[in-house]
Each structure stands twice: as structure tokens, then as C-alpha cells.
Amino acid sequence: MPNQLQYETSPYLLQHAENPVDWYPWGEEALNRATDEDKPILVSIGYSACHWCHVMEHESFEKDGVARVMNENFICIKVDREERPDVDAIYMDAVQAMGVQGGWPLNVFLMPDAKPFYGVTYLPTQNWVQLLGSIRSAFDEHRDDLVRSAEGFATELNISDVERYNLPQTDPLFAPETLDGLYRKVIVKTDDEKGGMNRAPKFPMPSVWRFLLRYHSSVGSLANGSEPGSRGAEPADSQSSDRALHQVALTLDHMALGGIYDQLGGGFARYSTDGDWFAPHFEKMLYDNGQLLTLYAEAYSLTKSPLYRHVVYQTIAFAQRELLSPEGGFYSALDADSEGEEGRFYTFTNPELREILGDEYGWFADLYNLPAQGEESSNWEHGRNILHRTEKDDAFAERMGWSLADLGLRLDATHARLLRVRNERIRPGLDDKILCSWNGLMLKGLVTAYRVFGEPEFLTLALRNAYFLLKKMRDARNGRLWHTYKLGRARQAGFLDDYAAVIDGLLALYQATFTRSWLTEADQLMQYVLANFADQRTVEGTSETADELFFFTDKNSEELIARRKEIFDNVIPASNSMMAENLYTMSLLLERPDYAQRADRMLGRVQPLVQQNADYLTNWAAQFAMRVRPTAEIAIVGPDAERFRAEIDTVFYPNKVICGVSDEGGTGPDGLPLLQHRGTIDGITAIYVCYNRACQLPVTSVADMWPLLR
Incomplete structure (x- = not known):
């Protein structure tokens, strides 16, 4: 019989609806049952495109014997981290405080009052069952120890980052010396050979390269004080400016040519498992592709690289073809797996390629680095090949003695033949929930692409998306955004990143169209944020608020064991860093000095942390780069x-x-x-x-x- 997840709309939760585990969604019913039955809670967190989440489901959660142990000893709750980032963030912080490497699936054990005491990520079946027994024995036999441990972790979670990192409220210092220090903190962590950060696996991390682009622009402007792109006498800091641009170009080139990019259909995978951008984890996420549209379009406006133009056009075509809903919103993700195998949809065997391409196979194999040791050879698993390149079009065409136009025609023809075959395969699973924040990132990407390339279709897609967000994902009664939408139903009160990303997209849309209503809509959302996400606590004995940074959750939302603020930038910039930038932009467009003052206080608050850890706060660093002038x-x-x-x-x-x-x-x-x-x-x-x-x-x-x- 299906469990309680059968009534949910999240594709990830529905994947587990017929598990023999008696799963509940996060909510009062499960939490109350844990209290009534005095049982520990198991919260298992993942997302639909997560490969190891699928593996653990098949190995453990689909097995009757394992499910019996879980059901008898625990109240079991499944959480889609994309639907409930607030729950995920709290328990991820808790697990990391326990000294456990975070990741998904995230399995956290809680006391009946929802306070955590232990957590792990993926475990094979035998280890998982052993752990379940140990946890239940500890709960029964050492209850007092677990209570003390859980109370300690709950206390730790309620320490704000302002307290944790001792961040005083100061005025921000927008100075060239500050900016140079931020640059040096970031550039030393980059890979001089392959681009990206100097570690593996490699994630795109758009905010890092966005900062370096702004550093390059700011330092160049400080040095030259004239038309963008012009050069006067070479200043002393021109070397760092040039290196910043070089590092961005190196990264964007290798990503666009690597296996992390879908060479046939467009769009980026979530990360590369190696240091060469070669072998991706094949899931495609909307949030990556929306941000990378913005990044590649901006980089094109500076470099005029044909490769970047190609990436923007092809990635938008991919999103429109595979992620766009009939109503104008974009779906969340495509799975990494199909037919039970990671990457099967995107990869080819040598015999397949020879049969499809015929006489064209030779030069195609050369361009896409296919091994030449025989029919059964391959560059990846299961005899299959990941298409990836090391040469740009102009270099390869020159080597072959072809014109660029001739190469373009050959590529179009071979790609079309391969895509016809690929499109007949069983497709990866689609996570068809629509997330407000990720759509805001995609809106910004589409608008930026339109502003740079002037392509009317890009604006059409952006306008459809903006209308969808404001009509379908905003509550007309109170102006509140909803976080998720599926099957005509919006649900879950919006989080700070929903407002931050949508406001950013609307501000860009105003500046692309000069339609005043988009700016008005952005300001209405900002007013809601100020009223419902601000830290209204006051410092004892004063009339000052405790902190200018915003909470991640709406004050009207469900109360969890901690109310957190998001400061560190990650694969998506921190919601507070996005909101600070929005406040500053709106202060100029609307002549609202109070907005600028709040943005400055936010930047002043985090400046010591940014100066110490700029590589983890690059979206904040980008704002310091812009505010030097x-x-x-x-x-x-x-x-x-x-x-x-x-x-x-x-x-x-x-x-x-x-x-x-x-x-x-x-x-x-x-x-x-x-x-x-x-x-x-x-x-x-x-x-x-x-x-x-x-x-x-x-x-x-x-x-x-x-x-x-x-």
C-alpha cells in the first residue's frame, strides 16, 4: 500500500510513495505521532535528481526487511530539500556540527521534539541496518545522554552567524586596498591550468567568476577612467585585472568544451566529478543554467567570444525545449540516470557513432576526443563515450583546412543526426515542480541574454516567466510569494531566496524594457521582505535592531527548532547577499536612501568575514568591487x-x-x-x-x- 507521500506533489516524495517504509512528509502529523508514541524520528532528505538518493532507495528503502526495522523503531519522514530548504539547512548544519561530511541523501536522527542527535549520508544496506539498531538501542538505554546531546546541537543551531563569527556593526570600507585583498583571497584558490577552483569535483560556481569579472571592470576603470576597454599607460594593478579576466575565460572555455556541457543539446550538468570538467554528474539543474546564462552573456559582452554566444543560444534552446512548462514557468531538474544507468541518455558507444555518422565519424572522433583503440574502446564507463572537446571551432577548422562556415555546417548536420537517435531513447526523469527562486535566476539569465544579444525571443520567454511568477506564485491576498508550484497548485510560503531572486530578475527586466510596472512589482516584494523577514529583535537596553541581515524564513511560517540567516555564497549566492544588492540597485532607481543605508549596514556587518573568506562570499565581494567607485x-x-x-x-x-x-x-x-x-x-x-x-x-x-x- 502507498504510504503518506502519495498525497504530495513533489516528484522526489512521490518516488518514495510506494516504498514499504511508512514515510510521512514533514509536518505536524508525523511530529505529533513521534511525541505521542515517544519514538525517535528519522528524517531522510534528498532531491529527485540525486543519484545516491536513488541508490539508497533501491538498496534499502525498497526492501521489506529494512523497512520493517525502520517502521518498528522510528517515525520516518521524507523531505525534498528543494521544497523545504529551511528544514534541509537546519539539519545539514547540525550534521556538520557533529563532524560529519554533509551531502545527500542526508539521514538525521531526532528526538521526539525534533532536536537532532546523530546523522549520516549514504550507507550500504548492511551498515544502514546496523546503524538503525544501534540508534534505537541508544535511545532506549542511554536516553539522558541523547537528550543532552540534542539540546547541545539545538543550542548550537540557534547561535547566529553574527555571534559565531563576532561580526560587529561597522561602516563598510569601499577602498581599492580592500578590493585587492578580496581578489587575492579568491585568485589563489583557482586552477591555473583547467579553470575553476583548484579542487575536484568541480562545480561551476557562477558567483566566483561574476566577482572576477567585476574586479576586472572595476580595476580597469580605476586605472583608466575612460571608455570601457580602453588602455592608457599600463598601471601597476593591470596585471591582476588581466589575470582575473584570463581566469574567467579559462574557466568558461573549459566548461563550454568539456563533458559538463551537453555538446549536442545544450545545458550544463551540476558538476564534474573530476578536475578536467570531463565526467559530469549528469543531472541538469535549473539554478545552474539560469546563472550560467547570465555569466556567459556578460562574458560575451566583454570578450565577444563566439563560443559564449553559442552556449547562451543553445542553453536557452535546451531550457525552452526540455524545462519550460506550458504556463511559462521552468521545471526544476533532469535526472542523471535513465534505464538504471547514470548518463546513458547522453553517451554513445563507438559502434553507435560509426553507424550514425558513417563517413563523418573520423573528423568527429578527432574533434570530440574519442579513443581510437578499436570498436569496443571508450572514454567512460560501460563502453560509452562522453563527448568533450579541447579545441575551439576556429583552431580545429584551421587544422583541418576548412572554413568556419564549412565546419559549422558539418557540426549542424552531425549533431542533428545524433540528436534524432538520442531523442528516441528513454529520457531521464523530469522533476516537474516549479521553484520560485530558481525561476527568478532563470528570469535574470533570459533578461541578461536579451540585453546583450537583442534576441526578441529571449525577451518573450522572460516576459512569460515574469507574468507566471507574479500571477501563479504570488498570493493575491497578501502579496506573499509561494515557494513551489505544480499541477496548478502553489504551496509553501516563500523563503528569502525566492524574493531575492525574483526581485533581481524584475530589476533587470525593468532596465531591459523601461516598463515601470516591473520596478513597482519589485518594490512591493521588497516591502514584504522588510516587514516579514527582518530581524525585529532589539539589543537589550537600546532601540537598535539586533542585526540588519534578514532571516531565511517568513515570520508567518512554521516555527522550526532554529530560525537561520543565510550568509555564505554557495552554488547559489546567499539570499542576504542578493538582497543587499537589490536594495542598493533600488535605492538608485527609486531614490530611496533608506534602502542604500540598509545595504551598507549589511555590507558593513559581513565585511570582516568577507575579507577573511572571500572565496566563500564572492557575491558579497562582487558588491565591494562595484562600490569602490x-x-x-x-x-x-x-x-x-x-x-x-x-x-x-x-x-x-x-x-x-x-x-x-x-x-x-x-x-x-x-x-x-x-x-x-x-x-x-x-x-x-x-x-x-x-x-x-x-x-x-x-x-x-x-x-x-x-x-x-x-
């Missing part, structure tokens, strides 16, 4: 406002906000502050460059604008 406030007024905006956005200059209006009616008292009292010059579109609300004389061309950005 004043931010350019660019206002465009006139019939050519959209054309001028498009021309400006082809150049990488991140330290700006941009607003515009096509007619002078929008510059009146109801218009944006930056647009008020601005007009055309004799009917000709004018560009105003301002710093700290002080504007220089307007110009009538983008070429004349660049020298004003000093």
Missing part, C-alpha cells in the same frame, strides 16, 4: 531610448543602473526620480550620466556617453 546612473529620454539602451548593453559595464522613457511625458512628477526634469535636446534623444544625483551635461549619442563614465 560611484555607480553611474544613466537616464535616457527620447524616441531612441530603447535603441540607445540596446547599444549600451552590448558593452560590459556592470557598475551602472539605467532607466529611460521614450516620451517626455514620463519625466513628470509621477516618473522615476532619475527621469524628472530631464528632456530631449530639441526633440533628439538625450542621455544623462549622473553620480550621486549630480548629472553631467546631456549627450545625444552613446559614443559621447562613454567618456562621461569615469
